[in-house]
Amino acid sequence: MYLGYVVDKDLLKTDPHFKMGCVLCHKGNAKEIKKEEAHKGVVKRPSDNLRSCMVCHKKITDNYAKSLHYTTAGQRNGVMARFSKEELKTFDEKVFEKSCRSCHASCGDCHVKGAPVGGISIGLIKKHKFVKKDEGKTCAFCHGGRVYPEYTGEYGGSPDVHYQKGMLCMDCHKKMEFHGDGTAYASKQDVKDRPACKNCHKPGQEAKLTAQIAHREHDGKVTCYGCHSGSAYRNCNDCHGGHSAASPGMMLGRSPRDKKTLTTLRLIPTVRDTFAPAGIKMEHFDALPNYWDTPAHNIRKRTDRTRNCDACHVDRKNFLTKEMLIKNGSKANDDLIFVPKPINR
Amino acid sequence: MKQFNLWKVLLVLFFILLPTTLMAQGLSPILSTDDLVKNLKDPNLVIVDIRKVEDYKAGHIPGAIGVFYNNWAPGKGGLQNEIPADDDMMDLLSANGIQPDSMVVVHGSTGTGPDRVNVTRVAWMLKYAGVQKVSVLSGGIEKWAVREKRELSTDVVRPKAKTYKGKFNKDVLAKKDYVKSQIGKVIIVDTREPAFFSGQQKLPFVAKVGRIKGAVNLPTAQVFDKYPPGEHMEQCCWTYKDAAALKNMATGVVGNDPSKEIIVYCDSGRVASAWWFILSEALGYKNVKLYDGSMEEWTKDETDPIEP
Known part of the structure; x- marks a missing residue:
């Protein structure tokens, strides 16, 4: 029997959130006995309106209102360079507000009930208990298409070495990343205090000399993911136009944000006709590539690239090539192709 | 008199060595929760919980270490449930302090078909790596916690790492x-x-x-x-x-x-x-x-x- 929406009655007696009854947040009429009457005016997701939580948690909700999880500004700003001025206006009205913004996380989506994704919800996290964190049910549900199954190894390959060692999302991603710091960032790239491998793994402290040398040689040229991403990750290649397709793959190429650096690339689903249903042609479609640098969450100490230099320098395994590029993709994709040189032995 | 003293010494030695002898026999391969309880304090016992990290953290058998199933059986070369590379396997065992003579009890959930066979797949993997005494817990975490309402711990066990010295079988x-x-x-x-x-x-x-x-x-x-x-x-x-x-x-x-x-x-x-x-x-x-x-x-x- 599915118990995802059964509230634990004992919580009503002990949790201060329930002190003033369900109606404090959900509205409706507690004095009515008939369900139809009692449920008149019920608010299903009270924390969609941050004022519901603001009464007691003002500082956090003030910050959260500007956070990327709430504003989803990253989605808009990440694609806007493809639009003309007029198109951006149409996008904001017809696509961003009606589609992208519907994905914003309310407080309750992380602390009470799993967010509905694609119309499916896991229900209450712990029988309406206000949980501090439960990454496997909250982070995993919204980020369950790509990040989480790659992290646990359920997408194929091995689990990320950090998961192997018992680490969950919030062992690297700090609370500030979720609630925000009060600044309305345009993109997550602008957030300064994000997790970085080198925060914990200081260069020069490697146990093995070979690792020290390899790190020194590639420092500033290849991202950590470039060598330590352990297996294929999900690439979405034909989405948003009423159709979708995804397949596992690993691609190495120049980072679109820093062309001097080699990294893992992921195919992102904006294709030429993605916004055609909204009447947007994307006049500047070629301004951005279809492949983006991705911090693949499937890190392994050893990969075929760390085991053998030839995997990259001779075999060029997983390197993005002209033949691999998606058909009718952005012209900017060509700039991401990188051909590694043989090592002078 | 001398002969009497010798018998006394032998008797004392017998009782001192008895638990060690029993320990050497290992546990029953298919282990009941009752038998696990009897052996919980055995220093050679390693209880391996193969559920996901978040499930392990939410509550596990006291003393159990959490090592998720996928670590033992990664996908590789287009095939599911493969054997990790020898050096990765050595790392996994060493990081979790498992030795060839450890008494390892593998358990997880029994809720679904895959859950039930994940346990024996890990047990096979341990035998492949040369661990001699491997048992599986009959009934898994559900029998322990749901049916028998035995103690669950939320303290994450950090095993002491020790280089694995077994010979792969x-x-x-x-x-x-x-x-x-x-x-x-x-x-x-x-x-x-x-x-x-x-x-x-x-x-x-x-x-x-x-x-x-x-x-x-x-x-x-x-x-x-x-x-x-x-x-x-x-x-x-x-x-x-x-x-x-x-x-x-x-x-x-x-x-x-x-x-x-x-x-x-x-x-x-x-x-x-x-x-x-x-x-x-x-x-x-x-x-x-x-x-x-x-x-x-x-x-x-x-x-x-x-x-x-």
């Missing part, structure tokens, strides 16, 4: 070419359900219906019983059938000769691990191998003999 593994060469010479056991064995059904990741030529059928699903019988699953779990019932099922298909070579397989090398463990560890068959690639690998090659 690769004889428990059968590779495809070997299986092919042994058709008609050894007992090849298909552990899938009869509809799969008879070629009526297949899983999506298996290219063709059918079984390896000459295989006999011993379905894994039959090794488990609902516990308690007739009770709704929310009240407990699945446990292994008793030894007599398992022996009866096994001998009817593979015979009584414990020295006869047996190769078990399924679709991806996971389901078959249950019968590998029962035959090899619980029933004493001496030469049982698991064909790791199973039908997922076998059906990729047109030349591999299949029937019907």
Whole structure:
């Protein structure tokens, strides 16, 4: 029997959130006995309106209102360079507000009930208990298409070495990343205090000399993911136009944000006709590539690239090539192709 | 007088050494929760919880370490449930302080079919790595926590790392070419359900219906019983059938000769691990191998003999 929406009655007696009854947040009429009457005016997701939580948690909700999880500004700003001025206006009205913004996380989506994704919800996290964190049910549900199954190894390959060692999302991603710091960032790239491998793994402290040398040689040229991403990750290649397709793959190429650096690339689903249903042609479609640098969450100490230099320098395994590029993709994709040189032995 | 003192010394030595002797015998391969409790304080005991990290953190058997299933059986080369590279396996064992003489008890959930066979797949993996005493907990975490309401801990156990010094026992593994060469010479056991064995059904990741030529059928699903019988699953779990019932099922298909070579397989090398463990560890068959690639690998090659 599915118990995802059964509230634990004992919580009503002990949790201060329930002190003033369900109606404090959900509205409706507690004095009515008939369900139809009692449920008149019920608010299903009270924390969609941050004022519901603001009464007691003002500082956090003030910050959260500007956070990327709430504003989803990253989605808009990440694609806007493809639009003309007029198109951006149409996008904001017809696509961003009606589609992208519907994905914003309310407080309750992380602390009470799993967010509905694609119309499916896991229900209450712990029988309406206000949980501090439960990454496997909250982070995993919204980020369950790509990040989480790659992290646990359920997408194929091995689990990320950090998961192997018992680490969950919030062992690297700090609370500030979720609630925000009060600044309305345009993109997550602008957030300064994000997790970085080198925060914990200081260069020069490697146990093995070979690792020290390899790190020194590639420092500033290849991202950590470039060598330590352990297996294929999900690439979405034909989405948003009423159709979708995804397949596992690993691609190495120049980072679109820093062309001097080699990294893992992921195919992102904006294709030429993605916004055609909204009447947007994307006049500047070629301004951005279809492949983006991705911090693949499937890190392994050893990969075929760390085991053998030839995997990259001779075999060029997983390197993005002209033949691999998606058909009718952005012209900017060509700039991401990188051909590694043989090592002078 | 001197002889009396000698007897006294021998008697004292006997009682001092008795627990060590018992310990050396190891635990029953299919372990009950009661027997686990009796051994909880054994310093050589390593309880391995193979559920996901978040489930482990939410509550586990006190003292258990959490090492998720996928660490033991990663996907590799387009196949599921493969063997980690030797150096990765060494790291995994060393980081978790497992030694060849550790008494390892593997457990997880018994809620779904894959959950139940994940446990024996990890047990097989440990035997492959050369760990000598490996048991599986009958009834899993549900019997422990839901039915018997025993203590759960939320303290994450950080095992003391120690370099693993075991010798890998690769004889428990059968590779495809070997299986092919042994058709008609050894007992090849298909552990899938009869509809799969008879070629009526297949899983999506298996290219063709059918079984390896000459295989006999011993379905894994039959090794488990609902516990308690007739009770709704929310009240407990699945446990292994008793030894007599398992022996009866096994001998009817593979015979009584414990020295006869047996190769078990399924679709991806996971389901078959249950019968590998029962035959090899619980029933004493001496030469049982698991064909790791199973039908997922076998059906990729047109030349591999299949029937019907």
